Amino acid sequence: MDKKFFRSVLGDKPVEEMGLTYAHEHIIIEDSYASAKYPEFLLNDVAKVSQELKAFYAAGGRTVVDTMPSNAGRNALKLAEASKASGVNIIVPTGIHLEVYYPQSHWRYTYTEDQLTDLFIADVEEGIDEFDYGAPIIKRTPHKAGMIKLATGDDAFTKHQEMIFRAVVNTHKATGVPILTHTNFGRQAYEQAKLFKQLGADLKHVVLSHVDRNQSLDYQKKVLDTGVKVEYDSTFRWMKNPGVFNWTLHFLEELLPLYPNQITMGMDMAKNAYWKSYGGKPGLNFLLEYIPNFLAEKGLSDYWQKIFFDNPHELYAFKK
Numbered sequence: 001m002d003k004k005f006f007r008s009v010l011g012d013k014p015v016e017e018m019g020l021t022y023a024h025e026h027i028i029i030e031d032s033y034a035s036a037k038y039p040e041f042l043l044n045d046v047a048k049v050s051q052e053l054k055a056f057y058a059a060g061g062r063t064v065v066d067t068m069p070s071n072a073g074r075n076a077l078k079l080a081e082a083s084k085a086s087g088v089n090i091i092v093p094t095g096i097h098l099e100v101y102y103p104q105s106h107w108r109y110t111y112t113e114d115q116l117t118d119l120f121i122a123d124v125e126e127g128i129d130e131f132d133y134g135a136p137i138i139k140r141t142p143h144k145a146g147m148i149k150l151a152t153g154d155d156a157f158t159k160h161q162e163m164i165f166r167a168v169v170n171t172h173k174a175t176g177v178p179i180l181t182h183t184n185f186g187r188q189a190y191e192q193a194k195l196f197k198q199l200g201a202d203l204k205h206v207v208l209s210h211v212d213r214n215q216s217l218d219y220q221k222k223v224l225d226t227g228v229k230v231e232y233d234s235t236f237r238w239m240k241n242p243g244v245f246n247w248t249l250h251f252l253e254e255l256l257p258l259y260p261n262q263i264t265m266g267m268d269m270a271k272n273a274y275w276k277s278y279g280g281k282p283g284l285n286f287l288l289e290y291i292p293n294f295l296a297e298k299g300l301s302d303y304w305q306k307i308f309f310d311n312p313h314e315l316y317a318f319k320k
């Protein structure tokens with residue numbers, strides 16, 4: 001494709017078709033080691049998630065980014081099914097999640113940097129394994145990865161994590177695939193950005209998730225000054241307990257005018273109890289209902305286009 005494109009589970013599409021985009025979601029979390037350890041994560045009913053995605057589409061939503069990477073509950077076939085049923089584009093990740101979502105004997109600890117790189121590149125260029133890299137037999141589906149993920153906690157990086165960074169950036173450089181990270185409570189977000197820069201990643205195509213859980217405006221600025229993108233998803237989390245200060249809304253108000261091209265948003269509804277179709281709340285459409293009024297109240301309505309269109313489009317376009 002000559003034009004700028006993003007890689008959806010159903011194939012490459014021009015960036016113009018990305019439309020209104022949520023930058024960090026959980027659409028399918030399959031029965032897995034992760035869901036056995038954290039049963040509230042099980043999210044594998046295609047009919048239910050499709051129902052909620054249809055409501056998202058009806059409200060103007062066009063693209064979501066699934067964020068369960070290799071062997072942590074990813075199911076490319078179900079994601080393709082949900083995308084077909086709802087009309088919503090779904091970007092599927094390769095890469096690897098936090099250590100807690102894998103057994104201690106997992107291949108992530110025994111494979112070399114080059115072996116990991118090869119597995120990630122094959123997900124992006126050939127198709128995601130039907131068995132999600134869970135067994136010795138690999139059967140590639142036609143559904144390719146459109147993003148690569150890594151995750152660190154709130155402590156300094158381990159040698160193992162540094163190796164994962166290198167494998168992820170190798171894949172990014174070889175294929176042009178954009179990068180998303182998990183930062184837990186955002187404490188190592190600046191260190192992540194610094195290491196990506198050092199390794200030669202294009203920070204326009206790198207987004208650090210959950211940075212709004214770090215309750216410091218100065219820290220947000222320090223991270224954004226590197227040029228990296230951030231993803232904020234805690235608006236509804238602060239609201240769960242009345243009287244708690246809403247840091248996410250505070251950051252939006254202060255930072256949108258200063259860093260208009262770097263902020264994206266999502267719901268990150270990893271728990272099935274957040275889904276209306278599972279009988280929970282607030283549901284996927286929360287941001288579409290809440291954020292426009294908030295921005296209007298603050299005189300910031302022009303940034304709607306940035307948060308949900310321009311910024312995710314630049315981020316998730318493949319780098320040439």
Ligand SMILES: [Zn+2]
Binds near residue numbers: 024025026067268
């Ligand atoms: Zn997540």
